[in-house]
Amino acid sequence: MCRVIAVANQKGGVGKTTTCVNLGIGLAREGKKVLLIEADAQGSMAVSLGIQEPDELDVTLVNIMEKLINDKEPEPGEGIIHHEEGVDFIPANIELAGLETSLVNVMSREMVLRQYICGIKKQYDYILIDCPAGIERGFYNAIAGADRALIVTTPEVSAIRDADRVIGLLTAGNMPKIDLVINRIRIDMVRRGDMMSIEDVVGLLAVDLLGIVPDDENIVVSTNQGEPLVGTDCPAGEAYRNI
Ligand code: ADP
Numbered sequence: 001m002c003r004v005i006a007v008a009n010q011k012g013g014v015g016k017t018t019t020c021v022n023l024g025i026g027l028a029r030e031g032k033k034v035l036l037i038e039a040d041a042q043g044s045m046a047v048s049l050g051i052q053e054p055d056e057l058d059v060t061l062v063n064i065m066e067k068l069i070n071d072k073e074p075e076p077g078e079g080i081i082h083h084e085e086g087v088d089f090i091p092a093n094i095e096l097a098g099l100e101t102s103l104v105n106v107m108s109r110e111m112v113l114r115q116y117i118c119g120i121k122k123q124y125d126y127i128l129i130d131c132p133a134g135i136e137r138g139f140y141n142a143i144a145g146a147d148r149a150l151i152v153t154t155p156e157v158s159a160i161r162d163a164d165r166v167i168g169l170l171t172a173g174n175m176p177k178i179d180l181v182i183n184r185i186r187i188d189m190v191r192r193g194d195m196m197s198i199e200d201v202v203g204l205l206a207v208d209l210l211g212i213v214p215d216d217e218n219i220v221v222s223t224n225q226g227e228p229l230v231g232t233d234c235p236a237g238e239a240y241r242n243i
């Protein structure tokens with residue numbers, strides 16, 4: 001059965017996209033069929049995946065949704081990029097502005113995305129949805145088709161507060177399962193009492209901890225080069241494989 005997981009936090013820059021990409025590729029290497037959906041119009045998932053060719057990004061999630069809204073079926077596989085690492089990928093990479101008008105008096109975008117995911121679900125073991133920051137409409141669109149959520153937070157007060165807010169919204173919306181990844185942990189700082197500990201964060205958020213990812217400069221290199229580091233011989237690479 002396919003698991004549809006929304007990777008979320010209200011706060012930007014906490015590692016949602018990094019987590020999506022690394023978990024997606026890690027799962028693909030385990031032989032799972034994985035689809036990454038970028039539901040963040042300002043997102044940078046293509047860069048993280050090392051996709052530089054703009055023409056590869058011609059058809060996006062927005063185009064697919066526009067078709068569906070206008071009662072046209074997308075071609076099978078339309079807009080889905082097959083990445084060399086074995087994951088499929090639907091980019092957003094476009095302003096959602098045009099869609100706003102085309103939606104007047106029509107089905108809501110949430111419904112459309114939920115239906116679309118329902119339709120393609122059987123082809124995959126995992127669908128990971130990279131949510132935008134914020135809790136505006138884009139967030140609700142992104143989580144609409146998900147049956148699980150993965151909250152990514154850093155151990156900072158502002159990120160945890162935003163994570164808590166999102167957990168509250170997801171709980172109120174009856175999200176069946178919510179898990180947590182704590183990113184950018186620095187054990188030296190935790191020891192000195194300068195950073196919240198894992199126990200503190202889990203205690204505050206009260207959802208199941210899936211794993212922790214250390215602060216690791218290899219991630220910056222990996223993001224810049226578009227080469228995900230899951231499973232490579234570095235602290236974050238090992239952490240993502242474990243997760
Ligand atoms: P979000 O999608 O939540 O906005 P990103 O995944 O784009 O966040 O990450 C934001 C920035 O933080 C990126 O430049 C990324 O390279 C960096 N980053 C993420 N996780 C780590 C980590 N564990 N160690 C070091 N840098 C990280």
Ligand code: MG
Binds near residue numbers: 016017040
């Ligand atoms: Mg992002």
